[in-house]
Amino acid sequence: MNIKEEVKKLKTAAPFLAASTNEQRNKALTAIAAALRENADRIFEANRQDLDNAEKNGVAPAVKKRLKFDEHKLEDVTAGIEQLTSLADPIGRTMLSRELDSDLTLYRVTCPIGVIGVIFEARPDALVQISSLCIKSGNCAILKGGKETANTNRVLFGVIYDAAVKSGLPENILLQAEQHNEIDELLDCHEEVDLLIPRGSNKFVKYIMDNTKIPVMGHADGICHIYVNKAHDTEMALKVIIDAKTQYTAVCNAVETLLIDREIAEEFLPKLKAAADKANVELRGTKEVTDIIGGVTIDESEFIEYLDLKASVKLVSGVDEAIAHINKYGSHHTDCIITTDDAAAERFMQMVDSAGVYRNCSTRFADGFRYGFGAEVGVSTGKIHARGPVGLDGLVTYKYKLIGNGNIVADYAEKRRQFHHRDL
């Protein structure tokens, strides 16, 4: 397959999809959910092949769990699609109406971004979620999933694409890339592709960011922090830290670094150590920390994203030092303060430069479903366009529509007419 030629077809189809109505897009989504249910047996059969191959190739059990697409997963994704149909149309929303003059009116109206490339991990449900989010938001999408679910993806993609087109949406609005080398071809399509959303390992996301002129939305590192302020509820602090570290360790929103106020270190650290031991979490820390609770001594430059039952610990002198550490060593993902002091919380939440700034709750809440976005296409740690978990809102842009009656700039430049700029 020549990716560039195929992607050009998507670019041509994009304005037609952009002109579709919410009713047409919802009808397609309903048809897709029905088609997925009708083709359940074919999908499960393809998934069995993927699981057999995973077994043969000795894929780790934790990964195999993600590959699985069964009755339960089908129910989840079709329920997700139906939820999407109930959401308001993200496109065609008027954000600004302004009379520039009596016969010259400006509108800022949301519209799809155009053509979006999403490269995602081996999880069949991700293919369904991403394609349905793109359809709802009127975007053409290139989908490249992990090779471990190639068989399932192929069947899912075929069912989704056929149902979408049969229900009346334009052809060539979705494209599946299957070969790894096609990713490099895709990176070269900056004239056709408006946005890339890579999901996966840090190394992979960095590779994408460094090798394309297409704007990239996503996150490489996820070094989340919890800072325990001197004014705090110890029981709450320990509960939140253990949840943020252990509820699911392999994800970007798990906590990796704990910052503790120096004033409370003698009292707090032994309790933290006891809670960590109970949860099988290994604490590493700067010398000040290990002098009190033992363990491996590391320098703050060695604080990493463990994605494991390990955490780094450092002492700080108050909220400002915590903020400075997070802004320097963090990854602008999600960071939390545990405190009963409103002023400290306010300062932390205003000055920490991250997509999520939390008070007294687990960093693991940073997720599109938990935020009530229906689903997410990814999490962005960039500061341009969408930030944090990205749902439908992050898949739209806007255009300015200006409607006149033969208005010319010379009349205003030469003061024959004047703007009055009145918001409607």
Next chain:
Amino acid sequence: MNIKEEVKKLKTAAPFLAASTNEQRNKALTAIAAALRENADRIFEANRQDLDNAEKNGVAPAVKKRLKFDEHKLEDVTAGIEQLTSLADPIGRTMLSRELDSDLTLYRVTCPIGVIGVIFEARPDALVQISSLCIKSGNCAILKGGKETANTNRVLFGVIYDAAVKSGLPENILLQAEQHNEIDELLDCHEEVDLLIPRGSNKFVKYIMDNTKIPVMGHADGICHIYVNKAHDTEMALKVIIDAKTQYTAVCNAVETLLIDREIAEEFLPKLKAAADKANVELRGTKEVTDIIGGVTIDESEFIEYLDLKASVKLVSGVDEAIAHINKYGSHHTDCIITTDDAAAERFMQMVDSAGVYRNCSTRFADGFRYGFGAEVGVSTGKIHARGPVGLDGLVTYKYKLIGNGNIVADYAEKRRQFHHRDL
């Protein structure tokens, strides 16, 4: 000057500026306007040196006009600053308040982007506008202006920076770069700089886009189109075309290509030719066009951004062909349909993939002042983040604030608690 070291100071100052109140930022702006007036003589003297140098170096009169900073320009920029103080605070605005659960509340709140680098043409008023927009929006800024106004810029920058800091804003919130080689050093600061806004020639903007990992907002080409639909008012069409072409030719929002419905060509083209001749505009066109009105025959692949009293002309069979041409050959800046047909206008404005889609008015309206944004830092033809003329709105991003009471994800994952997602 070591740019990287200096830019690091801005990154450190950024959270402090982000935590400033609208009142503090307005106070600084008022102080800046007063200081500019107080130092008028020093500023004008420096500008005289720049004008003398321009004279010696044989700078073109049109360019020299831009270099000039006199009483009138000072009045304009100080009035602009005072207008900014009257605008609502762009940061700290709550865009979403949602109870995820009875004791867990999510807010999406606007905040500054952080550190922004703006590289702009030799126009002293641009330095004042850009720095005041950045201060109002709580962003640290690196300012690099054209070398032809180096003396004026140095004095203006000093006056602005001193007034801002004296009024209470943090130090190191603004940095002036003066040497051209410092631009390359700046391009390498992707860990410190959040956004680059280059203004200037296509070649220069493309160079920036191709040589940095920092997100870039701006536009290279500005190939704007006017499409004359068969259902139209001829007098209006000619008036709008001549304004869009001649009111100011050297700018990105001037029209470059005219698309005319084939059905009306025989009648419309001679009238267009007469109006163009009267305005000293040279029309070039495809063979079909020059067969009717003469002139240089060119292929549509030769349609360029003239920035001069020239325009390309092509015939199309209706609105869909016009849309396809614009989406293929345009630069996603601003494109206009001249029509009395509501359906044709609707289709054009929905399907043309540009920052500005106009009906019956000049493309020259694409401008922050004319849109009533107070001022603009640039025009974006990208589709990610801000689009079109970029004012204060485009200089902010948002963060999610989540406030809990010890909430942990395990309680929700294990169904002991449930999200209720209620917008407040």
